[in-house]
Amino acid sequence: METIIIKNYFLKDMGVMLGRSMRHIFRSLDTIITVTIMPIAMMLLFVYVLGGAIHTGTDSYINYLLPGILLIAVANSIGYVSYRLFLDKQRGIFERFHSMPIARSAALWGHVLTALVSNALSLVVVVLVALIMGFRSPAGVLSWLAVAGILALFTLALTWIAAIAGLSAKSVDGAGVIAYPIHFLPLISSAFVPTGTMPGPVRAFAENQPVTPIVNAIRALLSNQPVGKELGVALAWCAAIMMMAYILATGVYKKRA
Amino acid sequence: MGSGFIKSYHHLNQAEMNIPNKAIQVKGLQKSYKQLHVLKGVDFEVEKGSIFALLGANGAGKTTIVKILSTLLRQDSGNAIVNGFDVTLHPDNVRASISLTGQFAAVDEILTGRENLVMIARLRHLRHPRQVAGDLLKRFGLSDAADRRVATYSGGMRRRLDIAMSLVGNAQLIFLDEPTTGLDPEARLEVWKIIKELAASGVTVLLTTQYLEEAEQLADRIAILDQGRIIVSGTLADLKKLFPPAKVEYIEKQPTLEEIFLSIIGKKQNN
Numbered sequence: 001m002e003t004i005i006i007k008n009y010f011l012k013d014m015g016v017m018l019g020r021s022m023r024h025i026f027r028s029l030d031t032i033i034t035v036t037i038m039p040i041a042m043m044l045l046f047v048y049v050l051g052g053a054i055h056t057g058t059d060s061y062i063n064y065l066l067p068g069i070l071l072i073a074v075a076n077s078i079g080y081v082s083y084r085l086f087l088d089k090q091r092g093i094f095e096r097f098h099s100m101p102i103a104r105s106a107a108l109w110g111h112v113l114t115a116l117v118s119n120a121l122s123l124v125v126v127v128l129v130a131l132i133m134g135f136r137s138p139a140g141v142l143s144w145l146a147v148a149g150i151l152a153l154f155t156l157a158l159t160w161i162a163a164i165a166g167l168s169a170k171s172v173d174g175a176g177v178i179a180y181p182i183h184f185l186p187l188i189s190s191a192f193v194p195t196g197t198m199p200g201p202v203r204a205f206a207e208n209q210p211v212t213p214i215v216n217a218i219r220a221l222l223s224n225q226p227v228g229k230e231l232g233v234a235l236a237w238c239a240a241i242m243m244m245a246y247i248l249a250t251g252v253y254k255k256r257a
Numbered sequence: 258m259g260s261g262f263i264k265s266y267h268h269l270n271q272a273e274m275n276i277p278n279k280a281i282q283v284k285g286l287q288k289s290y291k292q293l294h295v296l297k298g299v300d301f302e303v304e305k306g307s308i309f310a311l312l313g314a315n316g317a318g319k320t321t322i323v324k325i326l327s328t329l330l331r332q333d334s335g336n337a338i339v340n341g342f343d344v345t346l347h348p349d350n351v352r353a354s355i356s357l358t359g360q361f362a363a364v365d366e367i368l369t370g371r372e373n374l375v376m377i378a379r380l381r382h383l384r385h386p387r388q389v390a391g392d393l394l395k396r397f398g399l400s401d402a403a404d405r406r407v408a409t410y411s412g413g414m415r416r417r418l419d420i421a422m423s424l425v426g427n428a429q430l431i432f433l434d435e436p437t438t439g440l441d442p443e444a445r446l447e448v449w450k451i452i453k454e455l456a457a458s459g460v461t462v463l464l465t466t467q468y469l470e471e472a473e474q475l476a477d478r479i480a481i482l483d484q485g486r487i488i489v490s491g492t493l494a495d496l497k498k499l500f501p502p503a504k505v506e507y508i509e510k511q512p513t514l515e516e517i518f519l520s521i522i523g524k525k526q527n528n
Contacts, residue, residue: 009382012379012382013380016376016379016380019376020365020368020376023367023368023372024367027367027406028367091361091363091366092359092360092361092362092363093363093365095329095357095359095363096357096359096363096422097380098328098329099327099328099329099352099355099356099357100352100356100377100380100381101349101352101353101381102380
C-alpha cells in the first residue's frame, strides 16, 4: 500500500504518451507521406511547374511560397490528430488510462504535444528542402523564433479543432472529415498568389480569413520586412480559435472520453 | 504497509475503516442514463482474495457497475468502497489499487506487445519497466510474439496481453469485464487458466460474464444481475439450490455429415 500517496507525475506521463504517439506516426507511412512528402511535392509543383507563370512582384517565388507551404503541412496533419484521438476513444485506450493513477488530462495533452513535436519535425524537413531549392532568408534568430511561435500557435489552434472532431465523431470517416475544410483555407489565401489578382468576393474572403494574415506575417518576418498590423491580426486569429476550440474540446473530452 | 498509509487514515470516514477483509462494498448503487434506469439499487460485497462473478444478460448493467467501481463513471446515489476507499471521495487511491480490463481488449495495435507493457509500467511509475514487461510476457506465453505489432496477434493473444497489462504494478483488485466474450473455445480456456492463477496468487478478481458455465468454472461467489438489480447471490452451491431441477428430454438430432457419409458407404457395400 505504499502507493497511497499519489505523486504528481504529469510531465513524465506526458512524455510516455508523447513517445507512444510518435511511434504511431513513424510507423505510419501514410502519415509521413501526407505531412511531409505532400507539402514538399506541392512546393516542387508550384516552383517548377506553375511558378513561372505566377507573378508575385518578388524575385524568388520560393521565398514567396514557403510560408503557405508550411501552413499546408500543418493543416495536412490535422486529420491524423483527429483520427488518433478517435481510435483511442473507440478502442478503450482512454478508459484504460483513466482507470490508472495518472492525471485524467494527460492522455489528451499527450496527443496535443505530439501534434506540436511532429509538426516541428516535418516543418524542419520542409524548410531544409526549400533551402536546397533555393529558398534564402535574411531573417535573424529572433525573426525565426517569432515564425516558430506563430506556427506553434497555428498548430495548437488546429489541433484543438481536430480534438473536437475526433472526440465527438461516431466513425473513423467522420473523424477525418474535419481536415477537408481546413485544407481549403490556404488555397484561398495569399499563400500562392497575391490576393489582389482575385475577383471581388473571393478576394474579400481571402483577405479576411485567418490564413492570409498568418502567411503575410510569416513572409514579412522571413524577408526582414516590417510586419505591421498583420502580425497582431494573425496572433489574434490563432489565439481566439485556440481558446474556443480548447474549451469545446475539453468539454467533449470530459463527457465522452 | 508504509507509514504513508497510516498517516492518510485520518481523512477517511468511518465506513471506510471498518472493512479490512472486504475488497469491494457496494450499497444501494443507482445509475440512470437520461431516461434509462440502468442500476436500481445494487448491493454486494466481495471478499479479499476471492473471485466474484457478476452474471447477467447484455444490458443488465454489468459494465455500468464495473465503470463506477473503477472510477470511470459516477453513480447517482449509493456507496461504493473499493479496497477501503470511497470511489467518489478518493478516486486517486482507488485507481492506485485496481486495474481494469475492459470489454474490448484495450491494447495499442501499432505498438508491439512488449512496448504496450513497458508503456503501462512507465505510467505506473515502476522502477524497471523493461524487466516487468519481460516477466509478464514470459508468464503469459507471449515471449515469441513480444516484438511483433499487436495488430498481428490473434484474439486470444490480444486478450492475454490485455490482462497482462492489467497486472503491471501488482494491483490488489482486478476488474475483468467479459474477459472471454468473442474468444474461441481454446482461447477461453487459456483465459480461465490465467484467472485461476491470479486468484491463487492472492489477487481479488471481479469478473462479469454472460455465461453461467464461466461463473461456475471460476467464481467463489456469483451474483446474478437482472434489470438493474441483483436477484440472487451466493456460492455456486447456494445458487444450485435455486435452479429448477434437471430434466431428461428427448431431442431429435440431425445426423452429422460424417454419419451421412458412413451410412451411404455402408449401403453401397451391402449392395
